[in-house]
Amino acid sequence: MKLNGTSAIVTGAGSGLGAATARALAAGGARVALFDLSEEAAARVAAEIGGLAIPVDVSDAASGEAAFARAAAAHGPARILVNCAGVAPVCKVLGKQGLMSLDAYRAGIEVNLIGTFNMLRLFAQDAQALDPLEGGERGVIVNTASIAAYEGQIGQTAYASSKAGVVGLTLPAAREFAPLGIRVCTIAPGIFETAMLRSLPQAAQDSLGASVPYPSRLGNAAEYADLVLHIVANQMLNGETIRIDGALRLPPK
Template identity: 55%
Template sequence: MDIKNTAAIVTGGASGLGAATASLLAQRGAKVALFDVNAELGNQLADEIGGSFHSVDVTDPEMVKSAVQDAEGLHGKARILVNCAGIGPPAKVLNRDGSPLPLEDFAKVIQINLIGTFNVLSHFAARLYEAEPVGEERGVIVNTASVAAFEGQIGQAAYSASKSGVAGMALPIAREFARYAIRVNTIAPGLFLTPMLETLPQEAQDSLGKQAPFPSRLGKPEEYAQMVEAIISNPMLNAETIRLDGAIRMAPK
């Protein structure tokens, strides 16, 4: 799919992987709508890239439905969706005193990372599936999983479960959406320099980066965005979960 002059939605678009993706898509000529809860950063980036910001809780069906419609009114029907919204607070199943992790803490991660991803892609597809194709396809969805979907560490039970779910959705939804000429792919990043890791001391960042065989550093958000661009541009990429991790395989902790 040609990115130029195409309307795109990026969730979690105010910072990190989402911001880098939104910026690259805008550089390539896309009309980008940012969905995020951080209005300050979202509005600032939207102004910089000539896009629009929409205050969206990805777990709220009505809010997402309205935002997709609003973005369409501004930019035309969105044909590119990149889901980057997510959280990853570490938490063990049992606390130091042996008490279990509160169920609502586990559920919140699942709600945002997995259900939120599904919520946005379903409303995106509902607005797109009857649109006229552009060439041989109508649209592209890129979801964000994690290497934790496959090698979750201690303290990542909720995060790993949510990202495994995101990876697991790719094939059945791609099969369903094949009749609509909408592709569905997933990127599973390794350790990337996102806002969460930027708060760590440089020594800690370097130590984490060295866990990757090559390149032995943290991934750059721009490199995630480059993978998004490659997926959008290559029509044969469908139902794939692509690891983007410098060959890292996560240790238990």
């Protein structure tokens, strides 16, 4: 799928992987709607790239519907959806503070898994009615999981299981949407440089980067965005989760 003139939606677009993806899509000529829980954060990036900032709680049905309607009214129905909105809760089931609450577990599932599904279903609903492009393609969805979906560490029960759910969502959704010409892929990043990681002492950042076999550094958001662009462009990529991690495999802790 070509980017120029195409409408795209990026969730979690106010920072990190989402912001880098919004910039990359806009640089390719796409009309980008930036969804984020923080309208202020989305607006800063939107002003930079000429996009549209829309506040949204991805895990809420009504909020998602309203956001999609606003994006469609401004740019037309989207043909590209990139789900980057997410949280990274850390909590042991049996921790020093006591038993992990169901609410703490539920919070990670709500945003990372239910939020991804909510955006996916609303996108597909609109994209199915679009005129097909070359090869019958109508849309592309790129979700974000994590290598923690495969090697979750101690304290990551909520995070790892939510991301494993995103991986599990990918193939059945791709199979269901195939007759409609809508592709679904997922990216599973390793340790990437984000605002949270940048807040750590430099020694801690260097240590994390050194744990990556090659290249021995933190991933940068532009590398994630480059992979998004390739998935969008390569019509044969469908139903797959792609690791981008420098051959890293997470240890237990």
